[in-house]
Amino acid sequence: MATVTLDNLRKEFDNGRIVAVDGVSLDVEDGEFVTVVGPSGCGKSTTLRMLAGLESPTSGTIEIDGEDVTDVHARRRDVAMVFQNYALYPHKTVRQNMAFGLRMSTDLSKAEREERVRETAEMMDIEELLNDRPNELSGGQKQRVALGRAIVREPNVFLFDEPLSNLDAKLRTTMRTEIQRLQNELDITAIYVTHDQEEAMTMGDRIAILNDGVLQQTGAPTEVYRNPRNEFVGGFVGSPSMNFVDVAVEGDGGRVALTNDDGFAYELTGEAARAASGTGVTEARLGVLPENVTVAEDEDGLRATVEVVEPVGSDNYLHLDLGPDFIARVDSHVEPSNGDTIRVTFDQRDVTLFDAESGESLLWEEPTERKKAAA
Numbered sequence: 088m089a090t091v092t093l094d095n096l097r098k099e100f101d102n103g104r105i106v107a108v109d110g111v112s113l114d115v116e117d118g119e120f121v122t123v124v125g126p127s128g129c130g131k132s133t134t135l136r137m138l139a140g141l142e143s144p145t146s147g148t149i150e151i152d153g154e155d156v157t158d159v160h161a162r163r164r165d166v167a168m169v170f171q172n173y174a175l176y177p178h179k180t181v182r183q184n185m186a187f188g189l190r191m192s193t194d195l196s197k198a199e200r201e202e203r204v205r206e207t208a209e210m211m212d213i214e215e216l217l218n219d220r221p222n223e224l225s226g227g228q229k230q231r232v233a234l235g236r237a238i239v240r241e242p243n244v245f246l247f248d249e250p251l252s253n254l255d256a257k258l259r260t261t262m263r264t265e266i267q268r269l270q271n272e273l274d275i276t277a278i279y280v281t282h283d284q285e286e287a288m289t290m291g292d293r294i295a296i297l298n299d300g301v302l303q304q305t306g307a308p309t310e311v312y313r314n315p316r317n318e319f320v321g322g323f324v325g326s327p328s329m330n331f332v333d334v335a336v337e338g339d340g341g342r343v344a345l346t347n348d349d350g351f352a353y354e355l356t357g358e359a360a361r362a363a364s365g366t367g368v369t370e371a372r373l374g375v376l377p378e379n380v381t382v383a384e385d386e387d388g389l390r391a392t393v394e395v396v397e398p399v400g401s402d403n404y405l406h407l408d409l410g411p412d413f414i415a416r417v418d419s420h421v422e423p424s425n426g427d428t429i430r431v432t433f434d435q436r437d438v439t440l441f442d443a444e445s446g447e448s449l450l451w452e453e454p455t456e457r458k459k460a461a462a
């Protein structure tokens with residue numbers, strides 16, 4: 088196990104014309120599983136490659152277990168990386184693929200290496216494949232071997248670069264659980280890069296969201312989902328993600344009206360009104376999570392037309408005309424017809440307001456546990 092600290096990491100390419108990673112700072116605790124997620128090109132792989140020692144930072148530092156490894160050779164970093172394309176040696180057998188890394192990075196005797204390979208193969212359930220070559224294996228088997236090859240070295244830190252993207256949906260789900268089980272069992276610090284927010288949310292103890300090379304927010308998956316720091320995060324995490332409605336903000340400390348020209352009207356009172364009016368903002372984007380929008384029994388609430396009812400098992404997604412892709416996630420027994428006019432409500436405690444210009448949350452507060460931990 089080891090801690091990992093990235094401090095103000097920056098990576099430029101093409102003489103500074105491309106800034107792939109822009110001032111990323113991240114602390115990963117001993118044994119923690121952190122997922123790094125963001126859209127294509129946001130700098131995930133470059134960050135991970137710098138951590139592995141495959142790319143050197145333009146500026147900033149990387150520490151593993153308190154030791155500055157920014158300029159330490161990849162082989163001396165005690166990290167193991169698992170890649171999307173498996174990166175197995177095609178002419179070596181599974182046994183040789185697994186033993187090779189051991190030979191390069193440890194001083195073990197041949198007998199010790201063989202013993203370790205055997206133990207790891209057993210743990211990964213790939214003993215039967217030890218004499219096969221990569222082209223004789225299925226995608227799932229190749230990924231198990233790639234994992235086994237990383238584990239056999241008993242690294243302090245595991246780095247995963249989209250390791251499951253080439254597998255079909257079912258196998259991906261199985262392998263997610265398998266990776267989590269192994270990480271738990273071996274108690275290894277893990278940093279896992281993916282563009283798939285669902286994978287990031289389900290696998291990570293903590294999730295770090297990158298956009299344009301800049302770290303947007305880190306936190307426990309539910310914390311980030313419920314309390315996004317900015318509009319990008321709100322729109323990126325969750326399936327379906329947060330709903331947004333453009334609104335004008337008007338009022339004083341007592342009552343604040345959020346309205347728009349499409350007939351949307353919502354009123355904040357008390358603490359929420361004070362907080363919203365205190366920002367002085369007149370144009371904002373209201374954010375509310377799909378599961379916090381409920382169908383009202385009476386004539387109170389917002390009038391909305393049901394565009395489509397989308398059944399998803401135990402829930403129905405009601406696509407409403409309140410904003411672009413506005414979804415209410417309701418129990419499957421709530422089943423209006425397409426085209427029906429209904430009333431919906433949501434609690435003002437579940438409302439987030441984002442600055443229309445910057446996209447930053449106007450009401451965001453540091454979660455209490457973290458505040459306590461930092462104190």
Ligand SMILES: Nc1ncnc2c1ncn2[C@@H]1O[C@H](COP(=O)(O)OP(=O)(O)OP(=O)(O)O)[C@@H](O)[C@H]1O
Nearest residue numbers: 100101105107126127128129130131132133134282
């Ligand atoms: N060797 C390189 N030379 C020039 N530009 C690069 C190089 N490597 C990465 N980039 C650029 O840096 C940016 C970040 O790339 P990176 O591969 O880290 O993103 P990513 O989030 O991993 O994307 P993806 O999910 O598509 O792999 C991109 O604009 C990419 O084109």
